Amino acid sequence: MAEMQPVDLRSDTVTKPASGMRAAMAKAEVGDDVFGEDPTVNVLQRRAAGLLGKEAALFVPSGTMANLLAFLCQSRPGDTVILHADSHPFNYESGGLGMVAGVLTKTILGDLGILEPELVRTAVVRNDDHHYSHTTVIGIENTTNRGGGAVYPLPTVEAIAAIAKENGMRLHCDGARLFNAVVASGTGAAEYARHCDTVSFCFSKGLGAPAGSVLVGDRATIDRAHRYRKMLGGGMRQAGVLAAAALYALDHHIERLAEDHLRASRFRESLKDIPQVEFPLPSPTNIVFLDVPDALAYVGHCAERGVFMLPVSPTRVRAVFHLDVDDTGLERAVAALRDAAATLR
Template sequence: MVQRNGAAQREMPVDLRSDTVTRPTDAMRAAMAEAAVGDDVFGEDPNVNALQERAAEITGKEAAIYTPSGSMANLLAMLTQCAPGDTVLLSEDAHIFTFETGSIARIANVMTKTVPGEYGAMTPEAVAQRLVLGENDHISRTTLVAMENTTNRGGGAIYPHEAFKGVAEVARENGLRVHCDGARIFNAVVETGISAAEYARHVDTLSFCFSKGLGAPIGSVLTGDSATIRRARRFRKMLGGGMRQAGVAASAALYALEHHVERLREDHKRARSFREALTDTPSLSFPMPSPTNMVYVRVPDTEAFIARLREQGVLVMAPVANTIRVVFHLDVDDAGLERAIDAFKTAAGELAA
């Protein structure tokens, strides 16, 4: 029998593990229930088509393709813009490099060369130093540079705009393509006032996710020029990403674009309040700034700390060794924020070395 939303979900913990854990709101569910659908593999789903048009419009690109996940959107960027054996330059902290199961090596057959940098951002100089170009038969040519904005492992850092433009310029001057993994690009947009189209203008392809801060249950998009997106459709089908009546999900993404972008500021505000409330707690430290919806916290004993939080109904995880990541999102309100602060204070007090 279908499990319905209701009593079972009322006593929910404060889930700060990721902004991917959000559940569709009642209004979003209503939009999904009412969505007209068609077969998207035939290009006939009206909501998928509307979503793709809207995504292209927001980013100022010619076209867009809806994908089941951000990982697939990133992989499509590699498959469409690199030949097997080419090299992709990206940050050593890039999600594409660290958290996508090596798919760009296994499936797109590209080599990666990582670039060090602060909070997941590369400098134009560091990128320029690592380019391998030319017709020499021995080399793997660099053909694509990938940036991430905001950066997940960089604490939700916003790419400094000068660096973002500078990296793209170095790449383009050398005839390379540029991809932006913009899984959380709207977190950067609301914080900086720089539009998605301005970010996208500097890159050939930009992906973003509906299933993170925007609060939709499924899906991402890859935007770019028409020829690249046309090729991406073939690769998406090859990967098993042709989703038939996907309008049920795409309607949630359309709803999210209309109603959940501006509210990302609330997540950023709660992240700042959380950090401020804990700043003077002796056993806690903060290894990086928290400009958007994430706070990374160093704690005395990660495993014991996470377990103690869980006992208090607060869920977190430690994607980086010895460091807990706390992510604010649509399903965390002020009461949740207060519960999280109290739980951290209790655990810090009990587990202080």
């Protein structure tokens, strides 16, 4: 019998470029993007800015760099930025906000990784007394990673944007999975972006490209980000090879995100009767969290059965659906998780 392919549900970053994407990369026109001469990067930046209704966009190697640039170019060292306690920049970006941007982070709560506007309001400091650090940027995440792929309701974005505006602050949206939010909610990317000063989104997550993110915003802000990208060593030369993958992703991999969302909900539905497994959060997009008595042991037993997931706490496991998991992969994952659950007490 042919060996079965493993099913990798650790993250939507594990996808391999599709053959059409590789072909697009192979024939990309390129130039030196540090001189601004890569035509494919230039097309991508214009396209990303247009898609989000903003003046300018900057192609960067990663979502982490896009977030860091957004905070760097909209704050000064010693300022405070407001983030959700579960946000990616606070938890998983190596402390770059503190070390590189030199800002303090005030983390606040809210269900499903979504900031509660009234808590944001109370976190804002408007006080010229020299004792205080100025709060200058608010960061939201759409969809939320640790919140189970939750989608920001548009009125919540509007309410937070209004607080930012009233207080002369900037609003950045980490849209690593913005298009999952767009496809799940039917709200357009530009509609979300309209309320934000800067938005980043990633090509390397659900969109299936090997690398790359963009930061979009007004021209002056993106110009500043460009300078900081250079400083951080993020200037890439013939980056059109990667930009071509990103353009291919925009053309071919947005609408299909609905399939990932459907598989995530079928996965939950197929496992809901297992007493040892609970689903602590809703899964409106492609991320599913499972609570089990022993996450490491369960992940190990599933891996022995060819299905990989990520333990994120002693009792919590993450499974993410993506381009490289089809219906056969879903069925295999369900069978393996059921079988492995029998090993849990």
